[in-house]
Amino acid sequence: MEKTIYIVRHCEAEGQSAHADLTAKGVMQASKLAAFFEDRLVDRIITSPFLRARMTAQPLSDLKGIYYEEDSRLAERTLSEHDFEDWLLKLEDTFLDLNLVYEGGESSNEAMNRVCDVVDELPDGSHAVLVTHGNLMTLLLRCFDEQIGFKEWQALTNPDVYQVTQTEGKVEIKRIWSDEYSN
Numbered sequence: 264m265e266k267t268i269y270i271v272r273h274c275e276a277e278g279q280s281a282h283a284d285l286t287a288k289g290v291m292q293a294s295k296l297a298a299f300f301e302d303r304l305v306d307r308i309i310t311s312p313f314l315r316a317r318m319t320a321q322p323l324s325d326l327k328g329i330y331y332e333e334d335s336r337l338a339e340r341t342l343s344e345h346d347f348e349d350w351l352l353k354l355e356d357t358f359l360d361l362n363l364v365y366e367g368g369e370s371s372n373e374a375m376n377r378v379c380d381v382v383d384e385l386p387d388g389s390h391a392v393l394v395t396h397g398n399l400m401t402l403l404l405r406c407f408d409e410q411i412g413f414k415e416w417q418a419l420t421n422p423d424v425y426q427v428t429q430t431e432g433k434v435e436i437k438r439i440w441s442d443e444y445s446n
Contacts, residue, residue: 264387276315297322339396
């Protein structure tokens, strides 16, 4: 049986807090994102509880007539409870050492385990859209391909969409979003 998962990074946001709104451009992107999915089969929409992810999911939810579900396992990974001036280097290190954890943070392996559980719980035949955040999206993709890492995280756009198709033990990953949709 086949399972199709669309992994979506939220649209452009005003910040990184859980309560950050989408920018005006992000609101327009969310409408374009919904239109992008108009002719695609979608039977579930599951989103991070963060406001920017829910705002990204709402137009798609309205278009498809499907209520979105919130799942805290799709919330962005906390790198640390401290702010680091060299946070980018610290983030890169967590892709090199998947067990590395900073004070009050979550290792890459811990984040991968929780987000992969969301996918594993989807029944065969699912066509689900998961709306999440860049770091967690990259770690979810890494669950399917261990070559995915920091470089792929750096290449993500807001929004971004990857399609993961699982068929009888085989997995196909492809980026299906084009940057031209974001403008």
